[in-house]
Amino acid sequence: MAQPSPFVEVDDLILRFPVRTRGGRQFITPVHHVSFQIADGEVLALVGESGSGKSTIGRTLVRILEPSGGRVSVGGQDVTHLRGRALTQYRRVTQMVFQDPFGSLNPVRTLEQHLAPPLKKFQGYRGRALSDAVDGLLERVGLSPVQTFRGKYPHELSGGQRQRVAIARALAANPRFIVADEPISMLDVSIRAGILELMNELKREFKLSYLYITHDLASARYFGDRIMVLYGGRVMETAASRELLKRPLHPYTRLMFAATPGSRWNAPLPETRSEPPNLLEGRIGCPFAHRCPFAEARCREETPELRALTSDHQVACHLAEVLN
Numbered sequence: 001m002a003q004p005s006p007f008v009e010v011d012d013l014i015l016r017f018p019v020r021t022r023g024g025r026q027f028i029t030p031v032h033h034v035s036f037q038i039a040d041g042e043v044l045a046l047v048g049e050s051g052s053g054k055s056t057i058g059r060t061l062v063r064i065l066e067p068s069g070g071r072v073s074v075g076g077q078d079v080t081h082l083r084g085r086a087l088t089q090y091r092r093v094t095q096m097v098f099q100d101p102f103g104s105l106n107p108v109r110t111l112e113q114h115l116a117p118p119l120k121k122f123q124g125y126r127g128r129a130l131s132d133a134v135d136g137l138l139e140r141v142g143l144s145p146v147q148t149f150r151g152k153y154p155h156e157l158s159g160g161q162r163q164r165v166a167i168a169r170a171l172a173a174n175p176r177f178i179v180a181d182e183p184i185s186m187l188d189v190s191i192r193a194g195i196l197e198l199m200n201e202l203k204r205e206f207k208l209s210y211l212y213i214t215h216d217l218a219s220a221r222y223f224g225d226r227i228m229v230l231y232g233g234r235v236m237e238t239a240a241s242r243e244l245l246k247r248p249l250h251p252y253t254r255l256m257f258a259a260t261p262g263s264r265w266n267a268p269l270p271e272t273r274s275e276p277p278n279l280l281e282g283r284i285g286c287p288f289a290h291r292c293p294f295a296e297a298r299c300r301e302e303t304p305e306l307r308a309l310t311s312d313h314q315v316a317c318h319l320a321e322v323l324n
C-alpha cells in the first residue's frame with residue numbers, strides 16, 4: 001500500500017545571516033542543508049545543544065523567518081516564500097508555543113481576551129458560542145474552574161498555568177501543526193511532565209503534528225515519535241525514538257546520551273575539545289570533527305552525508321558502520 005505523503009516536508013533548507021568578522025562581512029549558515037519530514041499526527045523531537053539551529057528551523061517552519069535556500073511544504077502547500085494574505089492564512093494552520101510563556105502573553109489582557117480573538121478570527125465563533133468556546137478551551141487545558149480563570153491576567157498565574165494559556169491560544173486557531181520551542185525548559189521540574197502529557201493528549205484529540213524542540217533527550221524520547229539530532233546546523237542522526245535510544249550511532253548522540261541521567265547508554269565519550277562548531281558559510285568536513293575522538297583526516301575534508309543505515313535510521317558519520 002502507498003505510504004501517506006508527509007504533512008511537513010523540508011528539503012535542503014538553508015538559513016543564511018550576515019555577520020561581522022575580523023575578515024570583514026561574512027555569512028553564517030546556522031541551518032545548513034537540512035532535510036526532514038513529519039507525518040500527519042507525528043511528533044518529531046529536534047534535539048541539540050545551544051546554538052545548533054533548532055529555533056531557527058522552528059521559526060522558519062512557522063514562517064517567522066524566510067528560508068535563504070531549499071523548500072518547506074506543509075499540508076501539501078509550498079510555503080517557502082509565502083507573502084501577504086497567503087502567509088496570514090498559513091499562520092492559521094501552524095502555531096508556535098515559545099519557551100517563555102510570560103513573554104509570549106500580553107500582560108494587560110485577561111485569559112478570555114487572549115483566547116476570544118483567535119477563536120473569532122480563525123473559527124468564526126460569535127456571541128454566546130464564543131464565550132462557551134473560551135470556557136471549553138480553558139477547561140481542556142486544565143484551567144478550571146473556568147469562571148475563576150477567564151478574567152485572570154498572566155501575572156496572576158503560575159509558570160505552568162501560563163504555558164497552558166499559551167497552548168490554549170495556539171489551539172484557538174485550530175492548527176494542524178505546532179512548533180513547540182523548549183515549552184517546558186523554564187518551568188519547575190515538578191510540572192514539566194504535566195505540560196508534556198497535555199500536549200500528548202491534544203495531539204491525539206486534535207490530530208496535531210508537532211516539531212518539539214528541546215535540549216533534553218529524556219523529554220525528546222518521552223514525547224517524540226522520532227528524534228532528530230542537530231549539531232552545527234546539520235542533521236547528525238535521525239531515527240524512531242525507541243531505536244535511537246537502543247542504538248545511538250553518531251558519536252555526538254552518544255555524547256548526549258552519556259550526559260542524560262538514567263540513560264541506558266552509559267559509555268562515556270572522551271571528548272577532545274568543547275568549543276562551538278564553525279557556522280561560517282562554505283565550511284567543509286564534519287561539524288563535530290573538532291570534538292570527536294574518532295575523527296580522522298577524511299572527517300575534516302569531506303562532509304559526511306546523512307545516509308540510511310536501516311529503513312528508519314539515518315546517520316551522518318563516515319564511520320557509522322565501524323562504530324555500530
Ligand SMILES: Nc1ncnc2c1ncn2[C@@H]1O[C@H](COP(=O)(O)OP(=O)(O)OP(=O)(O)O)[C@@H](O)[C@H]1O
Nearest residue numbers: 017018030048049050051052053054055056057215
Ligand atoms: N538573525 C540572525 N542573525 C545572525 N545570527 C543568527 C540569527 N538568528 C540565529 N543566529 C545564529 O544562529 C545560530 C543558531 O541559533 P538558534 O537560536 O537557532 O539555536 P538554538 O539551537 O535554538 O539554541 P538554544 O538552544 O540556545 O535556543 C546561533 O549561533 C545564532 O547566533
Ligand code: SF4
Nearest residue numbers: 286289292299317318
Ligand atoms: S564523521 Fe568523523 S568526526 Fe564526524 S562524527 Fe563521524 S567519526 Fe567523528
Ligand SMILES: [Mg+2]
Nearest residue numbers: 054055056181
Ligand atoms: Mg532556541
